[in-house]
Amino acid sequence: MDPITAAVLTALAGGVGGDLGRQAWQGLTALVRRPFRRGSADDVRAEPPPGISSGELEITELENDPADPLRAQALATALGVRAALDEEFRAALEEWWQAARSGAGDGVHNTISGGTQHGPVIQGRDFSNLTFHVPEHRDR
Numbered sequence: 358m359d360p361i362t363a364a365v366l367t368a369l370a371g372g373v374g375g376d377l378g379r380q381a382w383q384g385l386t387a388l389v390r391r392p393f394r395r396g397s398a399d400d401v402r403a404e405p406p407p408g409i410s411s412g413e414l415e416i417t418e419l420e421n422d423p424a425d426p427l428r429a430q431a432l433a434t435a436l437g438v439r440a441a442l443d444e445e446f447r448a449a450l451e452e453w454w455q456a457a458r459s460g461a462g463d464g465v466h467n468t469i470s471g472g473t474q475h476g477p478v479i480q481g482r483d484f485s486n487l488t489f490h491v492p493e494h495r496d497r
Contacts, residue, residue: 361436361454363429369457370423381457388453389416389436394443409442410435 368374369382389412393405405411415432422428440447469478479489 359454361433363426363433366419366432367423367426367429370419370429372423384453384456386416388446388449389413391446391449393439394445405439406442409438412436412439
C-alpha cells in the first residue's frame with residue numbers, strides 16, 4: 358500500500374476537494390472509528406493494544422486544527438501502525454485510499470485550441486466570486 362501522506366491528510370481535513378474531499382474525510386473518520394482487531398476477525402478489542410493508537414485521537418486533533426502538519430503526521434503514523442497490526446483495517450484503508458485517489462482525478466480536462474488567444478486565458482475548476490477587469494481592445 359502506498360503511504361498516506363501528511364499533506365493529503367491536511368488537505369482533506371481542511372476541506373480541500375469540495376464534496377469529494379469531504380466524503381473522503383468522512384470515510385476515513387468512519388474507518389478509524391471501527392473496532393480495533395488484531396489477528397483473526399474474532400479478536401475484537403474495545404481498545405488497541407497498550408501504546409498503540411487506533412487513530413481516533415489523532416483524527417479528532419487534526420479536525421480541530423487541520424493546518425497543523427504535526428497533527429497530520431501523527432495521524433499518518435497512527436494509520437500506518439494500525440494497518441500493520443490489523444489486517445481487516447489494512448484492507449479497508451487500502452480500499453479507502455484507492456477510492457480517495459481515484460476521486461481526486463475526476464476527469465476535468467482543460468484544452469485551448471484554435472490558434473492565438475488575444476487576452477487572458479484562465480483554466481481551472483469550480484471558480485466562484487471572481488471578477489475580471491480586461492482592458493478594452495482597440496485596433497490602431
